[in-house]
Amino acid sequence: MGGDDAISVIFQSSPPPGVGYSRNPVVTQNCNALYAQAGGVTAVINSTAAGLIAAWRQQAPAGARLFGARDGIVGLLEERLVDLSALHEPELDMLGYSPSAALGTCRHVLQPEEHARLVAVLQRHRIGTVFYNGGGGAARACGDILAIAQAAGYPLNVVHVPKTIDNDIPDTDACPGFGSAAKYLATSLREASLDLAAMAGSSSKVFILETMGRYSGWLTAACGLAARHPGEGPHILLLPERPFDEERFLRRVRETVDRYGHCAVAASEGLTGANGELLHATGQRDAAGDRQLGGVAPWLAARVTARLGYKCHWSVADYLQRSARHLVSATDVAQARATGQAAVMIALAGERHFSPVIRRLADDPYRWDIVAAPLAVVTAPERRVPADFLTADGYQLSAAGRRYLAPLIVGEDYPPFRDGLPDYRIPAFTDISLSP
Known part of the structure; x- marks a missing residue:
């Protein structure tokens, strides 16, 4: 990845950056930049925003402005822009501690009739660089934005700033946002497993936790970190990468209950059958055309109760796993912020x-x-x-999987608390004038 001649920025722990980028930024006629957030939020996407804004203020050419688009690419099309250059240090600090996405996000695929409008807004505000902070959908949107600009003969640098709790972006060790969601899920499953073990003698014997992950099971695999010793939950991991076999699964549940008295399961929302079909999905689709998922846990619980007779509890983590800023990974926060900083520094280096x-x-x-990937x-x-990140039976985390995942959830970075609750404050962004 990256190659020997890749631009590389070192951000380990807290040393200041200084490797592989120029302190003489490339200056073009369209010297302003735009930052926007896209797709599902993470607990640390605002840390990326804070890092990017701080780096722009420190490194950009004099007079160059950094705009933010509300609600992603939709806000750019509607020219709902804010001045990120005006944020002060205390506001950046607050931003870095905030969950959600401070500017708002969207799931939107650019339509042909929107192309001219996109270029017009970029020209109007002399935007030469677009930083789009999101997952795979945002990466594809970056390709679309670049193609539209090139077709119009408009000089534009398009930078995809990665984030996704799904951890499925190619060519990166981890995606900012994943480590914190993984930490939250592994913590929740460790605690729920202890609860289950205490009640199993006379009550519930099976607990199923459903995680996000449409096509990949990274979050479900990370739940395996909760088990340190044999017999600790989760006892079964169900990933999209392994087709679900109901008979084999139920047999494993029965064997686990017979051996330990209870069975904790982590299951991905994107669980598939032998033919690759989703086992549970609604008929609804989002703006990008993806089917809405969710409901695998209650479906599995119903099968366990009907076939094995065990009382079964289940939970769908849903938004909780991606918004839990109170229990983020310090490693993830550092990587999220560094990714924002690197996006600016590498772009200004040319x-x-x-x-x-x-x-x-x-x-x-x-x-x-951090390196620059095309x-x-x-x-x-x-x-x-x-x-090889799973054991041979596909139901538990292997040593290789643990070796990869374990460092990503290390460390804590608690937000400030007030009256017993996290004291989250989204900065008040200044809207820019829309007059010519």
Whole structure:
């Protein structure tokens, strides 16, 4: 990844950056930039925003402005822009501690009739660089934005800034947002498993936790970190990468209950059957055309109760796993912020049409840096969980999987608390004038 001549920015722990980028930024006629957030939020996407804004203020050419688009690409089309350059240090600090997405996001595929409008807004505000912070859908949107600008003869640098709790963007060691969601889920499953074990003698014997992950099971695999010793939950991991076999699953549940008295299960919302079909999905689709998922846990619980007679509880983590800023991974926060910083520094050094991705240098202690990957690389098909990250039976985390996942959830970065609750405050962004 990246190659020997890749632009590389070192961001390990807290040392200041200073490797592989120029302090003489490339200046063009369209010297302003735009930042927007896209897709499902993460607990640390605002840390990326804070890092990017801070780097722009420190490194951009004098007079160059950084705009923010409300609600992603939709806000750009509707010219709902704010001045991010005006944020002060205390506001950036607050932003970095906030969950959700401070500017708002969207799931929107650009339509042919919107192309001219897109270019017109970019020209109007002299925007030469677009930073689009999102997952795979945002990466594809970056490709669309670039193609539209090129067709119009408009000089534009398009930078995909990665984030997704699904952890499925190619060519990066981990996606900002994943480590924190993984930490929340593994913590929740460890605690729920202890609850289950206490009640199993006379009550529920099976608990099923449903995680997000449309096509890949990274979050479900991360739940396996909760088990440190034999017999600890989760006892069964169900990933999209392994076709679901109901008879085999029920047999494993019965064996686990017979042996330990209870069985904790982590299951991906994108669980598939032998023919690759989704086992549970609604008929609804989002703006990008993806089917709405959710409901695998109650479906599995109904099968367990009907076939085995066990009392079964289930939970769907849903938004909770991606919004839990109170229990983020310090590693994830550092990577999220560094990714935003690197996006600016690498772009100002002259690199074009890229994504700043994380490269693992060592497992223990965990060391990493950031390199520029071409847009074409990060828009490739989703990265799936490798087969060797699971045990041979496919139901538990292997040593290789644990070695990869464990460093990503390390460390805590608590937000400030007030009256017993996190004291979250989204900065008040200043709308820019829309007059010519």
